[in-house]
Amino acid sequence: MKERIRLDKRIVTENDRFARDLAERFDRAGLLAVNLMSSPGAGKTALLEETARRLAGRLRMAAVDGDLATDRDARRIAQAGMPCRQINTGGGCHLNGRQVAQAIEAYDLDELDILFIENVGNLVCPASFDLGEHRRVVVASTPEGEDKPVKYPVAFRSADCVVLNKIDLVEATGFSPADFSRFVRDLGLDVPLLQLSCKTGEGLDAWIGWLRAEREAVRRAEVPAKE
Amino acid sequence: MKERIRLDKRIVTENDRFARDLAERFDRAGLLAVNLMSSPGAGKTALLEETARRLAGRLRMAAVDGDLATDRDARRIAQAGMPCRQINTGGGCHLNGRQVAQAIEAYDLDELDILFIENVGNLVCPASFDLGEHRRVVVASTPEGEDKPVKYPVAFRSADCVVLNKIDLVEATGFSPADFSRFVRDLGLDVPLLQLSCKTGEGLDAWIGWLRAEREAVRRAEVPAKE
Numbered sequence: 001m002k003e004r005i006r007l008d009k010r011i012v013t014e015n016d017r018f019a020r021d022l023a024e025r026f027d028r029a030g031l032l033a034v035n036l037m038s039s040p041g042a043g044k045t046a047l048l049e050e051t052a053r054r055l056a057g058r059l060r061m062a063a064v065d066g067d068l069a070t071d072r073d074a075r076r077i078a079q080a081g082m083p084c085r086q087i088n089t090g091g092g093c094h095l096n097g098r099q100v101a102q103a104i105e106a107y108d109l110d111e112l113d114i115l116f117i118e119n120v121g122n123l124v125c126p127a128s129f130d131l132g133e134h135r136r137v138v139v140a141s142t143p144e145g146e147d148k149p150v151k152y153p154v155a156f157r158s159a160d161c162v163v164l165n166k167i168d169l170v171e172a173t174g175f176s177p178a179d180f181s182r183f184v185r186d187l188g189l190d191v192p193l194l195q196l197s198c199k200t201g202e203g204l205d206a207w208i209g210w211l212r213a214e215r216e217a218v219r220r221a222e223v224p225a226k227e
Numbered sequence: 228m229k230e231r232i233r234l235d236k237r238i239v240t241e242n243d244r245f246a247r248d249l250a251e252r253f254d255r256a257g258l259l260a261v262n263l264m265s266s267p268g269a270g271k272t273a274l275l276e277e278t279a280r281r282l283a284g285r286l287r288m289a290a291v292d293g294d295l296a297t298d299r300d301a302r303r304i305a306q307a308g309m310p311c312r313q314i315n316t317g318g319g320c321h322l323n324g325r326q327v328a329q330a331i332e333a334y335d336l337d338e339l340d341i342l343f344i345e346n347v348g349n350l351v352c353p354a355s356f357d358l359g360e361h362r363r364v365v366v367a368s369t370p371e372g373e374d375k376p377v378k379y380p381v382a383f384r385s386a387d388c389v390v391l392n393k394i395d396l397v398e399a400t401g402f403s404p405a406d407f408s409r410f411v412r413d414l415g416l417d418v419p420l421l422q423l424s425c426k427t428g429e430g431l432d433a434w435i436g437w438l439r440a441e442r443e444a445v446r447r448a449e450v451p452a453k454e
Contacts, residue, residue, distance in 0.1 A: 039266045039267040039268060039348070039371075040266040040350050040371055040375055040378070040379060041266060041368075041370060041371025041372045041375060067378050068351065068378060068379055068380065068381065069377060069378060069379075069380050070374070070377050070378055072374055072377075072378065073378075091351070091355070091381050092351075093320065093349075093351040093352050120351065121266070121350065121378070121379075122320075122349055122350070122351050122352075123267050123348065123349070124295065124318070124319075124320040124347065124349050124352070125320050125349075125351070125352065128318070141268075141370065143268060143368065143370035143371075143393065143396065143400075144266075144267055144268025144370075145268045147297070147299055148267055148268060150296060150297050150299075151267070151294050151295060151296060151297055151299065151300075151348070152267060152295055152296075152348075153295065153296050154295065154318050166370065168399075169370065169396070169399055169400070172395075172396055172399040173370075173396070
């Protein structure tokens with residue numbers, strides 16, 4: 001058992017080394033790197049499709065997309081106008097730094113304003129693997145029920161922004177946004193909670209606004225104002 | 228890297244030892260053990276609530292329920308009339324044999340017809356951990372989209388039965404049951420595919436029928452007919 005703990009630690013350290021290197025590269029390029037996590041089917045890909053359409057011609061964006069199998073998500077995102085590299089993990093339950101480092105070889109980071117990292121659909125494991133991102137976004141969705149924040153606290157606690165997707169289904173699912181907000185507060189989280197629907201477009205302006213502000217914050221940190 | 232592979236193997240072997248022991252105990256008791264897997268919020272707990280209500284007084288059932296945190300699901304299942312022990316995994320992404328063995332200490336297995344093991348909400352990791360179950364059920368739900376079988380092939384390929392829940396939301400979500408069935412077939416799966424709604428009750432008779440038949444099959448295997 002002791003041996004196992006030691007080895008886990010070594011593996012995490014290897015990922016941390018990649019993550020540190022990725023973070024440095026993202027900073028040097030002055031781009032905003034966003035790591036998206038959620039349950040399968042919560043709408044990470046739909047959110048990136050909408051983001052691609054709404055920011056087309058305004059910000060230069062690209063994505064890498066993790067899935068056990070298929071390139072379906074990468075194709076959807078690319079069709080929406082955002083270059084996207086698919087990472088297939090085989091059986092792997094999360095993206096690691098090495099995979100992201102390989103996938104972004106395809107991009108000239110200096111030419112990007114935002115890099116999205118769509119993680120494997122899994123509310124547990126991805127939360128434990130730093131990918132050098134500036135911001136971590138956890139996407140929940142109404143059909144999953146209100147209590148996911150307290151049942152998957154590791155992921156939600158690590159979030160810089162919580163997106164609640166599929167609010168067009170509030171009535172059909174009997175979902176209570178107030179209860180969801182209460183569960184988020186129960187975790188002691190003090191981050192933006194953006195309610196939206198990728199289907200109807202409701203709430204997407206706030207998401208785009210958040211992205212622009214965070215991208216600006218990262219850019220300003222990169223290029224300090226001269227007195 | 229070599230070392231890591233060796234160690235993974237050792238860990239799996241420890242779980243397999245527990246799983247083998249559990250399988251023997253389940254067989255000796257003549258009960259049907261069912262391991263339920265799904266994404267967070269697909270409806271495993273709702274399915275067990277409905278099962279508890281519909282089979283109350285007919286079959287003797289109990290459950291163990293895995294979650295990272297909280298005992299919300301176990302309380303829901305118990306309130307529906309089925310004894311349920313909560314297993315909190317901390318950050319753990321799946322149930323293992325040791326946890327199940329500890330949790331079922333609470334039960335006299337000889338007094339049960341069916342034991343349900345509700346796994347951690349995660350379509351990836353639980354699929355790799357045998358818990359000694361007779362049958363594995365993967366629960367999908369319409370809001371997750373049609374393509375989950377091909378994007379999470381390890382879990383779906385391991386299923387003895389696929390349940391598609393929330394068919395009351397087919398219209399609201401624009402879900403295509405035909406596409407879902409096609410994706411299931413694309414995996415080469417030849418197992419029952421039960422479409423149902425725990426909310427409206429549609430399709431639940433077929434689920435109960437499947438459970439009864441499987442329970443009977445296990446019982447017959449346990450007590451061979453005498454000529």
